[in-house]
Amino acid sequence: DAGVIQSPRHEVTEMGQEVTLRCKPISGHDYLFWYRQTMMRGLELLIYFNNNVPIDDSGMPEDRFSAKMPNASFSTLKIQPSEPRDSAVYFCASSLGQRTTKEKLFFGSGTQLSVL
Amino acid sequence: RKEVEQDPGPFNVPEGATVAFNCTYSNSASQSFFWYRQDCRKEPKLLMSVYSSGNEDGRFTAQLNRASQYISLLIRDSKLSDSATYLCVVKGNNFNKFYFGSGTKLNVKP
Numbered sequence: 001d002a003g004v005i006q007s008p009r010h011e012v013t014e015m016g017q018e019v020t021l022r023c024k025p026i027s028g029h030d031y032l033f034w035y036r037q038t039m040m041r042g043l044e045l046l047i048y049f050n051n052n053v054p055i056d057d058s059g060m061p062e063d064r065f066s067a068k069m070p071n072a073s074f075s076t077l078k079i080q081p082s083e084p085r086d087s088a089v090y091f092c093a094s095s096l097g098q099r100t101t102k103e104k105l106f107f108g109s110g111t112q113l114s115v116l
Numbered sequence: 117r118k119e120v121e122q123d124p125g126p127f128n129v130p131e132g133a134t135v136a137f138n139c140t141y142s143n144s145a146s147q148s149f150f151w152y153r154q155d156c157r158k159e160p161k162l163l164m165s166v167y168s169s170g171n172e173d174g175r176f177t178a179q180l181n182r183a184s185q186y187i188s189l190l191i192r193d194s195k196l197s198d199s200a201t202y203l204c205v206v207k208g209n210n211f212n213k214f215y216f217g218s219g220t221k222l223n224v225k226p
Contacts, residue, residue: 031212042218043160043203055212091159103148103207105214107159 002026006092006108014116018080021111023092024073030097033105034067034077037089049075050097082115089113117142120206122217129194130225137189137220139204148207149180151189153200154219160203163189194224 005024013019025032033048047057052069060067064083069075079086089112093105122139129135141149149166164171166178166187177190187204204217 033214035216043216045213045215048212050212097212104150104162104165105152105160105205107161109159 004092004094004106004108006090006111008111009109010112010114012114012116013082015083016081017115018078019082019086019113019115021077021090021092021113023075023077023108025075025092025094026106027073028096029094029106031095032069032075033093033095034075035091035093035107037091037110038087043091046077079113082113084115087113087115118217119143119215120204120217122204122220124218124220126221126223128223128225131194131196133194133224134190134192135194135222136191137202137204137222139187139217139220141185141187141204141206141215143206143208144182144185146185146206146208149178149187150205150207150214151176151178151187152203152205152216154203155200160216163202191222194222196224196226198222199224 007022031050034046035043037043046059047067049069067077089110091110092108095105120141151163152160153163154160164173164178166180168180170179175192179188201219201221203219206215
């Protein structure tokens, strides 16, 4: 059974360039989350979707960041223009969204982004 | 104030030792609690859920104290393979947002 799939695994780009990160959630999962992890700030929730609809984007740092989920099997996180301070590991995660205490998140392998 | 606070460590312990991690959470209405494990340069993975009555999974025991808004993880008979960062996770009362602590690093030495 395939897990959450993210691409690319590594991305090195120059300041000012557009960066697009991709995610395919686990089939049947209703919720998709984008997290960013840095040494200084740990794991931060950027945005999450329910049934392809953005529910909470309060964690998106600024207008340079945007996320879309055009269908149940694909989401993108775009940074335009990128800046060195955007360098981090970006994780996508999905969940069934069950209203139980046993609900859990499944993470992709992450995208290591370096903005030079 | 952060939603979830953890001691970053590192905790350096010998093989076979017992080690305990704690974390506190700020939202008293939080409903679900978890410990995730993250290996270096890897994604977080669920270690165990934390139930109100406390629960055990092999060498791992998790406890929840709602009155003090406090969660703990006890690891007995530490193995070298337990070396990782342990993330305390709290799910809000809207059942949708998972809040992560900054993680506690554990190094188990031979």
